[in-house]
Amino acid sequence: MKWFPGVFVLLILTAFHADVQTCIANEAAEDAKKTTAEPREQRIANYLTGAKFIGHFTVDGATAKDLKPEHYTISKCEKLPTGSMYRLTVRIRYGNIDSEVPIDLKIVWAENTPVISVESLTIPGLGTFATRVVIHQGRYAGTWQHDEKGGHLFGRIETASERESNDTDSEDVVVFEEDFEDGLDAWEILDPDSWKQSTKNGNTTFEITARYGKYKPPVRSPLHVALIKDLQLSDFDITFKVHSTLDTGNHRDCCVFFAYQDDHHFYYVHLGARPDPNSGQIMIVNEASRRNLTNNETPTPWDNRWHVVRLVRNSQSGLIAIYFDDMQTPHIQVTDKTFTTGRIGIGSFDDMNEFDDIVVRKRK
Known part of the structure; x- marks a missing residue:
């Protein structure tokens, strides 16, 4: 859900303190190692840089219940000469925003616990903000206020050194993100009349609105296909949230499309409720009606809740692995090298779903 732009700044003001507590927790050990202890203000600034x-x-x-993640990177943190003031240079990436912003703020301390307190901070054109945040053991939690709107905020932190040692961050590059707040321009929809942008409880999703529409595939294959424009990959990882909005029985499903070359050549995963040769399998369309590549017997546990789906593709080894809620153990997997590259998409064979928070990472 996109909120007022100032909220993102406010989150940055509060989120950065999560790592401060970890730094201060090591203060005694650091003092024992040094004859002259480095001031905690400088240690905080060093620790936050690159976080x-x-x-x-x-x-x-x-x-x-369906919270959206907010990611911020602190390029630099430095202690200012005045009182307890610090300056953070923060990179903000949200929707069409991608810029670095310097922010001056104050930290106060309750013994070794940092607390951020912003009272009636007015930003021209954005509004008036206030916040109270307490930091403890690498986590932060507090409240925010933006004019008449307010709420809670919380999160965790990855330091620069932790990110460098994290294989996922170092090997995978995010090449596409979508929360559907800014429209559907990034998508090619094969049957536009059966899809729509939908807003419920302040959250926007991408929704299939009818089981059957105008699109008639040339061979037996899914009816609802939405493809990401201008993106073709061989090795990638896609994750997204999906909510099945209608119980249609054994073949209740959603689909993930990949290596899509045209309507006669592509793979897709059919996450059907009850497996059979045409349901709950990894499928291929290759100049003929869809054919199963797997003999999966594990049901897909659809209900009325949101679920998380992840697909991993390695064209070199041929690996195709699909995950459903459990991101550690594949729900279905197979090895196949028929198609090595192509487009990526979401949809359903003939069911009704809504989608949100799509992230595609290119694997090196």
Whole structure:
């Protein structure tokens, strides 16, 4: 859910303190090693430089069950000469925003616990903000206020050194993100009349609105296909949230498309409720009606909740692995090298779903 732009700044103001506590927790050990202890203000500044913050926020009165992540990177942190003031240079990336912003703020301390307190900070054109945030053991939690709106915020932190040692961050590059707040321009929809941008409880999703529409594939294959424009990959990882909005029985499903070359040549995963040769399998369309590449017997546990789906593709080894809620153990997997590259998309064979928070990472 996109909120006022000032909220993102406010989150940055509060989120950065998560790592401060970890730094201060090591103060005694550092002092024991040094004859002259480095001032904690400088240690904080050094520790925060290059850190990445991952958090969430809620809005009072809105549904909080499907929180959207907010990611911020602190390029630099430095102590200012005046009192308890610090200057953070923060990179903000959200929607069409991608810029570095210097922010001056004050930290106060309750013994070794940092607390951020912003009272009636007015930013021209954005509004008036206030916040109270307490930091403890690498986590932060507090409240925010933007004019008449407010809520809670919380999150965790990854330091620069932690990110460098993280294989996922170092090997995978995010090449596409979508939360559907800014329209559907990034998508080619094969049957536009059966899809729509939908907003419920302040959150925008991409929704299939009818089981059957105008699109008639040339061979037996899914009816609802939405493809990402201008993106073709061989090795990638896609994750997204999906909500099945209608119980249609054994073949209740959603689909993930990849290596899509045209309507006669592509792979897709059919996450069907009850497996059979045409349901709950990894499929291929190759100049003929869809054919199963797997003999999966594990049901897909659809219900009325949101679920998380992840697909991993390695064209060199031929690996195709699909995950459903459990991101550690594949729900279905197979090895096949028929198609090595192509487009990526989401949809359904003939069911109704809504999608949100799509992230595609290119694997090196």
